[in-house]
Amino acid sequence: MITLSLIGIGTGNPDHLTAQAAQALNAADLILLPRKGDDKSDLADVRHQILSQVLTNLVPVAEYDVPQRADQADYLGAVNDWHDAIAQVWAGTIAARLPGGGEVALMVWGDPSLYDSTLRIAARLPGVSVKVIPGITSLQVLTAAHGIPLNTLAAPVTITTGRRLRDEGWPVGANSLAVMLDSGGAFTSVNPEGVTIWWGAYVGMPHQVLIHGPLSQVADRIIATRAALRAQHGWIMDIYLLRRGDDR
Secondary structure, three states: OEEEEEEEOEOOOHHHOOHHHHHHHHHOOEEEEEEOOHHHHHHHHHHHHHHHHHOOOOOOEEEEEOOOOOOOOOHHHHHHHHHHHHHHHHHHHHHHHOOOOEEEEEEEOEOOOOOOOHHHHHOOOOOEEEEEEOOOOHHHHHHHHHOOOOOOOOOOOEEEEHHHHHHHOOOOOOOEEEEEOOOOOHHHHOOOOOEEEEEEEOOOOOOOEEEEEEHHHHHHHHHHHHHHHHHHHOOOOEEEEEEEOOOO
């Protein structure tokens, strides 16, 4: 029997790991650690840094290369094929390293429940029992860093992606809009009149960068800053909150 624990690690800051997450990592018989290519080697380095600070037991780590997602018009089809390929890599790695079964841990950015497909990939593994250890989300860290509430008084919040914002526009009825997984600049597709943005890159990490202001005034600065940071680090993780009207 294989038990796979999907462990939310927040935004990569070891201080954001819960005690439950640290316990699960130390209880594992094997930790899976993804590699996403040389240009994103920092991501693997962050995971190694977390392990160096929280592991008190000698737990083996198995690094694996993440398959590349095909760039094709059928986005959902490409993603499903990609998830199939990742599941095959997980299954092969686990079978090779734990042929007799045991506890496997996989660290997940943020929380496995919010705009993350790790649970969907894990569901492709027959005979594997899955546990979820929740983590702090980048959305929580963003609002904490800016010192703002996520919602206005008694009002809902819509969470969406950059792709949907760009393709479908501002959701009807939303006044607070959290945008994740933006490949860059989806906020330029909306009418900036009366819109405020709270943007953050690498939130919760030492090289965190924050920009806030009326969208019409700071949009160009965010785009330029984002491009410079991506060139500097080789990768970028950013998130932002858009709000229309009175911020109360």
